[in-house]
Amino acid sequence: MDNLMKRITRDVDLSFAILLSFCVYVFFAMNIEVFFSHNISFAILERFAVLGLVGLALTICIIAGEIDLSIGSNAALCAVIVVKLTDPLGAPFAMLIGLSVSTLIGATQGFVIAFIRIRAIVITVGTLMLLRGVALLIAEEKTVMLTDFRVPDFITTKVLMYFSPASLTVIFIFICVGIFMRYTKYGREIYAIGGARKEALTAGIPLRRPMIIAFALSGFCAGFAGTVIGLKSGTAQGLGLQYLLLAGTVAAFVGGVSILGGKGGVLGAAIGALTVNFLNTGLVFYALQVHFVQLFTSVLLVIVIVFQTMSRIFDSRQARKSLLETIDDRKTALLEKKRSVLGK
């Protein structure tokens, strides 16, 4: 019991994420009969393939203490490239090209951020627009379509009851990134520059390497999300993947990252993405319009932000209180000592 309490209080945000996702799932499972079934679980995992990746991309950036706004445009660009090249070159080669373009864009952003020492939101607003324009240019402002639908059929086939090739790949990426972030030197560097940048730099950690790695990873994840969307539906547009930013941010924040950086992890990102998926899938059954989905997702985001801010304020108050108590204790001890000395 004691051990459990310790686990909960050690990472309050993650515990809150698990609680929140549990609540959302139970709410829909109670209200909708078919929600707790194999097919719905498959559908949720299918959505997870897209949203989880976007959430992961934002999580990595936010752990590094920055936020990448260009994720939607990056995903759209990659989707357009992959869908356009799949017919002439075949899916694997098209994916290779699309993903390397996305990763390269991410790495370039990371380099610029570390080189000029500018905040990421500043440069990524610019690239948001730039990449959107480039995607429109490549797609020639039309909807790009596949002619051969064997690839979409393949990546949505059911494997092992709950999975499809797409979601299996995404889960594999999650495990790889998780191991990378947790157990390698490069992953720990990303945490270090996010949590305490000045201290990390003073301790001799370079700024450029972790920043480039973090943004390259996030670009790769965003690109892969775009690829999955594009290949699954067989179509891609230059505009239109902008909703990924909101959904990904919600997933990342529900998963317990802190905007101050250095906190959170891949497990949290997965839980956050699942929570958003539960919400989206559940709302489908109420036959609501799109703007309601957006409304409820935003409400979820606001709930999480309020919780995080409150817990931060509570923590700092608690720290201040304990500091004041320590000072008081020392003061009384000193006064007593003085009194005893004077008394003699």
Added chain:
Amino acid sequence: MSTAIQENQQPFSAKFLQFYKDRTLLAILLSLFAVMFVYGIFFTDNYLTLTNFKAIIRDAALYGIMAIGLTFVTLSGNFFLLSLKETASICGVTFAMGMATGFGSPDLAGNFMVSLLAALSVGVVSGVIQGYFVGMGGNPIVVTLGGAGILYGIGAWWSDNLVINFTRPHDAEWLGTGSFLGLPSITWSFILIAIAGEIVLRHTNFGRKVYLVGANKAAGKATGHENFSMAIIVFTICSVCCAFVAVAFVAQMDSAQSNYFSAEFGSSGDMTILVIATVMVGGNSIMGGYGSTLRTSLGAIFIAMVDNMMVLQGFNSGPRIVGVGLMIVFSIIVFGLFAKGSRAQE
């Protein structure tokens, strides 16, 4: 003290150089202006006409007014709002509701003042709430991203995602399509708001506080100017500017819908990003404390000018978006390189 003495001893040319050094970004912007202008005169048909210039300033006015509001937020060090177009859309829906139905009471239908006040107060409320969260210590980007979804959701819910029409003649025509001394009302509003913003920022107590809090949050806090009240005030100013633009736009179109400002607004895809681009291209520091509304207005006119030229040369929306995107990235990198090592970059 020592710098003041030094400045007095410098010859005039050195002073001029110093001035140029201080205002490098403004100088770069102005020279780009000149280059674009000359290019436009020689290589684009129908460019050097009065009608075209009126069209440019009119285009610039719509997002220029929003950008002037956003400049206050940026100068105070609160980055920017991602909920600009959503604020505008909900205010537009409110205004159109007032003009069309009078919020349920037929007596008030078509009453300009009531509708305007309703739209502006919706703007004030959304600004105050978002500013409150930011002032409490929330990150402006995340808070306004959430706020954007909620505002859009409420606006679409309220209007059932339908187009709300009201018929001409109505009381708001003078604002939407009317003109005064040959210039449209919206252009006059742009000019007046730009001048007012400049006066407020330069010559009032509040304006100087905005710069102080933006330049150095810790110093602001130590001298009693906390970011809490500042965030609320600047977010309110920005949201009211959005509301005003929404009212003018709706009055021009005689109708409103919750996604009027989304997707393909103007040329550059997205109103919010276009407004943020305007603030950045003008050369304001996103970290706060450096910039002015004059720069923002120049940035708006510059973007409108380049966009207009590309339209006249027959470009599609793809290259135009690339053009604006390149402008933003260029201005950010130039600004970043100039500010490297100074206190403007934290």
